[in-house]
Amino acid sequence: MATPNDSPSAKFDLHLAIDMRVGGWISEPKLLYSWIDNILKEVENRTEIRNPAVIEFKNAIESDAELYMGFHRLFYSLPDRDLLDRPQVKDYLTMLQCFDKFVGEAPTWNPNFLVFLPFTAILQLPMSMSNGFTILVNRRVNDHFRNVFRAWAKYLSSAASASVLTTDKYGWLGKGAMENMPDFQKLFECDPTKDHWGFTSWDHFFTRTLKSDARPVEVPDGGTYITSACESQVIRYKVKVAARDQFWLKDSQPYSLVHMLNDPLANSFMGGTVYQAILSSYYYHRWHSPVNGTIVKAYVVEGTYFAGIPPDSSLMAPNCEKPVPSSEKPPSSESVAFQHQQAFLTHVATRALIFILADDPNIGLMCFVGVGIVEISSCEITVQAGQRVKQGQEIGTFHFGGSTHALVFGPQVKLKFLKEENDFVEVRSAIARVE
Template sequence: MPPECLAPEYVGSLFDVPIPMSVGDWVPDRPDHLNDWIQEMLKDIDKDGCPITHPAVLEFKNDIESDPELFMGFHRIFENVPERDPLGRLQVKDYLTMLSLFQRFMGDAPSWNPRFLVFLPFTTVLQWPMSMSNGFTILINRRVNDHFRKIFAVWLKFLASSQSNYVLHEGCDGWLSPEAMENMPKFKETFVCDPGEPHWGFTSWNHFFARELRPGARPPSNPDDDRIITSACESKFLRKAFSVTTRDQFWMKNQPYSLVHMLNNDPLASSFVGGTVYQAFLSPYYYHRWHSPVEGTVVKTQGQQPFLSHVATRALIFIQARNPNIGLMCFIGVGMVEVSTCDITVEPGQVVKKGQEIGTLHFGGSTHCLVFGPQVKLEFLNSTNEVIPAQLLDCPIDRVEAHL
């Protein structure tokens, strides 16, 4: 790695404890790095003055200042945030600073950083309030979520535009650099791209993020053995639960969901009582399209935003496996804390092959679940501790077998 790409080594401090948002590498695993990043962002808006002018952010500001409940709530959520952390770094202490940062982020695409990545800028700003009861209360307010939805819609439009491709280059902070590619092996051979074209042919950040496989790349594992259930995503094992009950709790995106909540109270949820839930998460480096883990028929699909719209965007795809001993299963794609679109590309009644693409996530999707009925007893054929599961043969894979 070129010396100019290296940040100074961290010497250590009081902040050596990983935080939940670091799962999947969406934010640094050490809070001191987050605080360093916030410090830089605060310097930027202080230097520019950063008056709030963007219509979506200005509307949010006006709503906070005209509504007594929101005005009090957004003052209270910053009351317990220290002015500076123990190392003397400034913190976000008021809603105006928060909104100024939000406005800045709306024109930024995620840059690759050899030291650490911050993919969740909005969440990073709210890391203190989100961990406190008064912050949680105001952030689940429906009007507040409506404003977040509008802001994220603007950001998503930017990330899908050609303006966002400035981070797609081969320099030391670019996603196409040799150093970044070390985290995405065989990229040129695996994904549709043209290194001879500007930005390797990617037209936007989201185009890169939701990149497509080249024809024939990564064929599905054991396509003709319907006892083998392959992973639906390139992802890393997080947790599994057996003999689940209707009201069991599973932690998806740091929010508790019972089986019926995960499946949005769908009548088909009863089919999975006594069954198994397998959950794995995706990294920013991973391939973000979904593939059918079984051969079968799509029974039902559903997209939803049931709780915090910026926390739990989800997609449900119910598939009746060809193998009757597997029967009905469900794929759940879970969107990002911030911007994400769960794009389902199959329809009810459609027959899908094992490994066939069934949907994708556009900047988001850090976790997914596979849900099976009680008739399916899963045996993991590879270790779930370190392996990155994928249904694709030239990745390290973690397959699961239905004992029939």
């Protein structure tokens, strides 16, 4: 068994894969490690941390024995270098130097690989381990992450962040990027004759709005239909969902309504149905009401940013002949955080809850859950209790960061889903018929 003074010599498997790659948020492992190598070279000569929020984070770690120990344990089990002999982030000071760099930059588009979530790229390995889970669910740690991300969000809303919105080869409005966002000018409010196509900041681009005639509500003749709240890819849907369940179980990933909804109204949905889908980095990020109805409640639950289910203790560490305790082993390709953990995140991550009483009594009370994943995770609700909404009407938006969403229905609602797992669905398109 390794001791805190031992630095494991095993090098990480280059075939690590995390679920965020499904949405194009982070590049494949070989390119990701090259990116980390370059980042470490850039921060190598930084002599001080400049951003006040990152400085506060550093002071908190160094003044609190629990946090100080936790962040040392976060990194000590990681190898010093990857299989290609490139250095890795190995201590909290280097981590914070990287964070200090990131909060003054906007995500750039790269034709070879994507790293839209730089904080996640730095933390993806340690947050896949039991030591990482312990410190990354800490409420005080998440409060400091929240402050850091508020600082980054401020930059991403500034005019300076629009520098990445160009038609150059590496710009978000260039030919290469636009190939991943077909019909952009047709679908979204923009003006290619203006600087940055009229977008005033990176956040303005990320939260772009649809043109009035784009993505009309799809309601086939006959019957009542549920429409997609987001432009997204179907993850799954589950029926007869329990009020309380062991949502942290990696293999089954059940939904636990009381923990997911965090509201007394959760009991209204016991035995009901949950539909979940994930948003890609290139997708439209605003939310739209899936039904006609009245807003009953709408609020944001603050949660974690980098909490993932720790690996199974039976997994083997790379290049090891026998199992080692889960708190000390590097993660394998099957145990990296967020691998098939979208359902888990609906219970612990920052999320917006919008309860809607549908006009159709066969639907009744339903809930939209917008889940921010990893950095920033800002969920902005644009409706309020008592407000009437039409099907397809905008109800909120994600700001920068990974994102998934769920629709929750009561046990009385009988649905015939029109989409399969992994299907891409346009916002406002029909996803289910009420039977």
